[in-house]
Amino acid sequence: MREDEVRFDRAFQEIAESRMLQADVVREALCEALVSAYRKDTNASKAQRIEAEIDPKRGRPTIYVEKEVVDEIVSPHTEVTLEDARFFEPEAQVGDVIMVRVEKTTKNFGRIAAQAAKQVILQRIRQAERENLFQEYDQKTGEIVTATVQSVTPAAITLSLNSRAEAVMPRAQQIPGEKFRPGDKVRVLVSDVKKSSRSPQIVVSRAHRNMLKRLLEYEVPEIYNGQVEIKNIAREAGGRSKVAVVALMDNIDPVGACVGIKGNRIQNIVKELHGEKIDVIEWSSDHEEFIKKALNPAQARAVFLDDDPDSGRTAVVLVPDDHLSQAIGREGQNARLAAKLTHWRIDIKAVSEAVAQALEQIDAGNADLDPVVQRLGATVADVRRIMEKKAANLTVQPEEYSTLARFAEAVETHLLGLRIQSRQARLAEINALRATLPQPAFQIPVEKLDLPEPLLDALAPLENVGEILLRFLIDEKRINRLLSGQPEGSVEMLQVALDKVMDPEALEQLAAAETEAAEMVEAQEAEASAAPVEAAPEAPVAAPVPSPIVAFPDEIPAGDRRRVRKEARAEAEPVLEIEEDDDVLPAKGKKGKKGKKKHRQIYFDEDRGEMVVRRQHRGGPGATWDDDFE
The missing domain is CATH 3.30.1480.10 (NusA, N-terminal domain)
Known part of the structure; x- marks a missing residue:
């Protein structure tokens, strides 16, 4: 050469x-x-x-x-x-x-x-x-990188990712209260990358919920290895977050794995996120149980799930009076996060508040409550006596408070049954429309739509593409309500995304992929549970019959079926079967508000009966709570 x-x-x-x-x-x-x-x-x-x-x-x-x-x-x-x-x-x-x-x-x-x-x-x-x-950082979208602070302004922080790339962290993506100086090293999540006439515009975040998800993956080997799965995250950066996790293998405590010995794992994340409180909750397919856990640290007494085809899913939660402020949280934060985590609109009621409302309706001659008054005649008198005693600031014994709670549960259960019965004609109309839609669409999760993440989050309560199509047919106003806080043109973007998915060939492929994935998960769970069943010498315990709660039931709603079983059991057993109750005497609490509503929501399982302390194992609905973290 x-x-x-x-x-x-x-x-x-x-x-x-x-x-x-x-x-x-x-x-x-x-x-x-x-x-x-x-x-x-x-x-x-x-x-x-x-x-x-x-x-x-x-x-x-x-x-x-x-x-x-x-x-x-x-x-x-x-x-x-x-x-x-x-x-x-x-x-x-x-x-x-x-x-x-x-x-x-x-x-x-x-x-x-x-x-x-x-x-x-x-x-x-x-x-x-x-x-x-652009290609390098576009592939890193959703990942955590280490950056160096270059400059700080009221509107944004400019960071250097390396000698060739810069990123911007807008004020909305910062954790409130965090302070940085030029030269500080900081871990950030790459949230968006866009092309521009100069260098790529890289937007990073510390307030995004995926920041918490990635930190959990780094700190918890069980999550990284696939033994524990993060089902959903509700986060208010700098304040509090709730994380729902589930074990994919037997003999693993998902909450304990995330918290670590003496809380060392979760504390590392808390320090990284400027002292943000993190509640780790075990996910459950039983909506009632999941909503109860989501309201921690408050203890919910009963949850009543009301799945209305027009107004959406509402959960009415009864809590002891001394747990009302905890259930609502500071400025409604706890209830707000629980609603985001569970995808249920949550109405929270104190027991005494629910009892007072029921007595007001009875005194006003509300015929809907006549059956309750007839069944619980003597109990109604006891309830009035206890409420008068409470109004006079006299000491209410724990057993008396339990009577109030059972009465409130009985009233809420009865009213829920009436609401379910009243919408039977509407459900029949909806089921007829449902049959006209492509059935594979009901197997495709919402996150498969080609939409920005904020839109996917807003549509998450509908769970699948079929439900969105059904809403357009029966109640387009609810679609508009779900997207009310989104930018203009969101409905049009949704329609374009639906058109892409509804291509017959693409629809079949997506539905087949989802079905195959579900079958694989079921097979893995069956294999994992087979060994313990064979090794157990005792006779197997009969599994409870599941009572699924769906947005548009194909037959009689699960809540109505439970109400029928409950009434049949009530006829065969004493109406007021008093059992030992663990509730303590509540302190005098004040009623809180969440948003513009006086109450918050969650659901009561009627399989236990309105007059019996629920201690039986409950079957849960089969709906999933997946959340796209893309």
Whole structure:
């Protein structure tokens, strides 16, 4: 290899390595620069085809120009004689247009042509660098990276990701109360990457819920290895977060795995997030049980699930008076996070408040409560006596408070049954419309739609594509309510995304993929549970019959079936079967508000009966609580 060839090869490799570019990209930039320089040097027309090649071994450039074959040359830059043409194309004829190699070398280019070549090379290399940066960080979207603070302004923080890339953390994506100085190292989540005329616009966040998800994956090996799954996260950055987790293998405590010994794992995350409180909750397919756990640290007495086809899913929760403030939380934070985590609208009532409302309705002559009064005649008198005693600030015994709680549960259960009965005609109409929709659409989760994450979060209560289509048919106003806080044009974006998914071929493929994934999960769970069943010598305990709660039941609603069973059991057993209760005497609490509503929501399992302390194992609905963390 000659000395000039060695110099070219070294220079070529140096450019590629220093700019972190592929050799082909640099070679294409050089070829484009040669073409530009030749056009400048010869004033060639843009319509004239010009190509350049570089020998990868020797580094020698070659330029080819499109010329017309003629008998006599008038313009040397666009014409070539037949004799010269046949050197390149043996079968060339006069009038043909062929590519001819230019004999002059780049050493003959003038200053202007050389300057043009330099500009083209720099432009192409910068463009390739921008594209590489975009591809690199676009692949890191949703991942945590370490950055260095460059500058801090009231609107945003500018960070350096490396020597070639910068990122911006807007104020809305910062944890309230955190302070940074230039030079500080900080871990951030890459939330968005967009192309721009200059370098890529990289937006990072510390307030995004996926920041918490990634930190849990780093700190908890069981999550990283797939033994524990994060089902959903509700987060208010800097204040409190709730994380729902479930074990995918037997003999694993999902909450204990996340918290760690003496809380060391979760404390590491709390420190990273500026002291943010984190509640780790075990996910349950039983909506009642899950909502109870989501309201921790408050203890819910009963949950009543009301799945209305028009107004949506509402859970009415009864809590002891002394737990009301805990259930609501500071400025409604606990109830708000529980609603986000469970995808149920939650109405929270104190027991004494629910009893007072029931007595008011009875005194007002509400005929709906006549059956309750007839069944619980003596109990109603006891309830009035206890409420008068409470109003006089006299001591209420725990057993008396239990009587109030059971009465409130009986009233809520009865009213829920009436609401379910009243909507039977509406449910029949909805089921008829449901049958007209493609059934595979009901197997496709909402997160499969090509929509921004805020829209997916807003649509999460509908759970699948089929339910969204059904809402458009029966109650488009609810779609508008769900998207009320989203940017303009969100409904149109949703319709476009639905059109893409509803392509028959795409619909079948997505539904088949979801079905296959569900079957694999069921098979794995069956294999995991097979060994303990075979090893157990005792007779197996009969599993409880599940009572699924669905948005649009195909038959009689589960809540109604439970009410029928409850009434049948009530006829065979004493109405007031008093059992030992663990409730303590409540302190005098104040009623709180959540938003504009006086109450909050969750659901009461009627399988226990309105007069019996619920201690039996409950079957849970089969609905999932997956949440796209993409």
